[in-house]
Amino acid sequence: xxxxxxxxxxxxxxxxxxxxxxxxxxxxxxxxxxxxxxxxxxxxxxxxxxxxxxxxxxxxxxxxxxxxxxxxxxxxxxxxxxxxxxxxxxxxxxxxxxxxxxxxxxxxxxxxxxxxxxxxxxxxxxxxxxxxxxxxxxxxxxxxxxxxxxxxxxxxxxxxxxxxxxxxxxxxxxxxxxxxxxxxxxxxxxxxxxxxxxxxxxxxxxxxxxxxxxxxxxxxxxxxxxxxxxxxxxxxxxxxxxxxxxxxxxxxxxxxxxxxxxxxxxxxxxx
Amino acid sequence: xxxxxxxxxxxxxxxxxxxxxxxxxxxxxxxxxxxxxxxxxxxxxxxxxxxxxxxxxxxxxxxxxxxxxxxxxxxxxxxxxxxxxxxxxxxxxxxxxxxxxxxxxxxxxxxxxxxxxxxxxxxxxxxxxxxxxxxxxxxxxxxxxxxxxxxxxxxxxxxxxxxxxxxxxxxxxxxxxxxxxxxxxxxxxxxxxxxx
Numbered sequence: 001x002x003x004x005x006x007x008x009x010x011x012x013x014x015x016x017x018x019x020x021x022x023x024x025x026x027x028x029x030x031x032x033x034x035x036x037x038x039x040x041x042x043x044x045x046x047x048x049x050x051x052x053x054x055x056x057x058x059x060x061x062x063x064x065x066x067x068x069x070x071x072x073x074x075x076x077x078x079x080x081x082x083x084x085x086x087x088x089x090x091x092x093x094x095x096x097x098x099x100x101x102x103x104x105x106x107x108x109x110x111x112x113x114x115x116x117x118x119x120x121x122x123x124x125x126x127x128x129x130x131x132x133x134x135x136x137x138x139x140x141x142x143x144x145x146x147x148x149x150x151x152x153x154x155x156x157x158x159x160x161x162x163x164x165x166x167x168x169x170x171x172x173x174x175x176x177x178x179x180x181x182x183x184x185x186x187x188x189x190x191x192x193x194x195x196x197x198x199x200x201x202x203x204x205x206x207x208x209x210x211x212x213x214x215x216x217x218x219x220x221x222x223x224x225x226x227x228x229x230x231x232x233x234x235x236x237x238x239x240x241x242x243x244x245x246x247x248x249x250x251x252x253x254x255x256x257x258x259x260x261x262x263x264x265x266x267x268x269x270x271x
Numbered sequence: 272x273x274x275x276x277x278x279x280x281x282x283x284x285x286x287x288x289x290x291x292x293x294x295x296x297x298x299x300x301x302x303x304x305x306x307x308x309x310x311x312x313x314x315x316x317x318x319x320x321x322x323x324x325x326x327x328x329x330x331x332x333x334x335x336x337x338x339x340x341x342x343x344x345x346x347x348x349x350x351x352x353x354x355x356x357x358x359x360x361x362x363x364x365x366x367x368x369x370x371x372x373x374x375x376x377x378x379x380x381x382x383x384x385x386x387x388x389x390x391x392x393x394x395x396x397x398x399x400x401x402x403x404x405x406x407x408x409x410x411x412x413x414x415x416x417x418x419x420x421x422x423x424x425x426x427x428x429x430x431x432x433x434x435x436x437x438x439x440x441x442x443x444x445x446x447x448x449x450x451x452x453x454x455x456x457x458x459x460x461x462x463x464x465x466x467x
Binding site: 045047051052053189190194198249250251 | 288289290291309313315450453456
């Protein structure tokens with residue numbers, strides 16, 4: 001049985017490996033972490049707050065982690081974690097009102113890996129997601145806010161392809177998450193938060209979601225470019241979140257350009 | 272097999288149907304339809320007020336023409352909204368505020384600030400949005416003229432403790448145009464032990 005000593009050395013991608021004596025170790029598992037910060041277009045609609053779509057700008061911090069698991073030889077399964085935080089600012093069509101939004105999201109999941117070629121990897125599986133946040137409409141009086149609270153089971157996939165252009169190594173990757181089923185906080189039309197949170201005996205309104213009443217998906221296209229001992233990531237992130245629950249409709253369409261860096265941490269097996 | 276699975280996966284993502292509000296044309300008829308539809312879907316007192324909203328549509332649609340001015344359209348829309356007889360329904364433009372104030376203007380005045388000035392005087396105490404004092408016959412008097420003015424629990428504690436020695440209490444909420452449910456319920460909770 002192998003004696004695992006985890007992360008005896010940590011090598012950011014592109015770093016010289018001279019610090020390790022490879023005669024003593026075998027590279028085994030990779031922990032891949034990509035952290036990006038982005039800005040882009042936001043379109044928000046929540047019929048609890050307003051009958052109109054609001055358009056504006058969104059800022060988002062996005063971190064995606066893949067870690068090889070040791071099951072079945074260590075090359076078939078990976079743990080996935082996606083953390084996101086976003087703030088948005090949008091205006092009504094008449095530009096006479098503002099909605100601010102804040103949303104935090106965390107996903108943890110398990111993906112199966114297929115190595116279709118030495119350069120092409122595909123992963124597919126499922127993640128569990130927690131979402132917490134809300135919208136605040138600056139003009140509404142008694143019901144200015146709309147809470148976002150939910151848990152989802154997502155189908156998740158990722159593929160990456162290594163290639164070179166003018167002898168320069170690059171990696172293209174794509175990932176997608178689609179909520180399949182879930183449970184969210186969902187007030188009825190006209191049901192005020194005052195009633196929900198302060199009146200004794202009032203039910204906490206929730207609703208089950210599936211792809212019919214919550215058709216949503218998040219997709220990311222990225223190019224990883226090594227430069228100056230760091231691997232830089234340039235991404236386009238498309239986040240489509242929609243729901244039609246209890247006679248209330250909402251959507252949030254985000255199209256973001258993101259920039260960040262990628263770090264690959266290697267776990268090594270001592271011989 | 273894996274390619275098939277991936278194709279299905281991407282297809283599901285791309286086929287997510289859009290949930291969007293209805294697009295209204297920026298024409299007199301489009302604006303008229305949009306406003307009528309918003310009320311049709313969202314206004315909750317049609318039955319209680321015995322309003323036939325479809326008949327209202329027919330009545331005012333005839334006043335809409337493609338070449339009418341913005342001001343003319345605004346007037347028709349405001350007239351349509353008065354059918355609701357609702358003081359909380361307003362239509363705003365840069366030039367005017369469409370409103371229904373007949374619920375107030377068509378009734379005798381029940382509140383005269385000049386009379387209140389006589390018994391409230393100028394030596395009253397103020398706790399947040401509350402003005403309060405002890406009247407000459409040992410009756411406690413609290414005037415709360417707007418539910419939009421903040422009232423905190425600590426302020427209520429102070430005011431009600433100050434008035435606890437009184438033989439009676441008047442809570443005057445006349446001339447109050449409304450505001451936040453938070454403040455109204457906070458005050459009401461001092462007069463009941465049930466939360467319903």
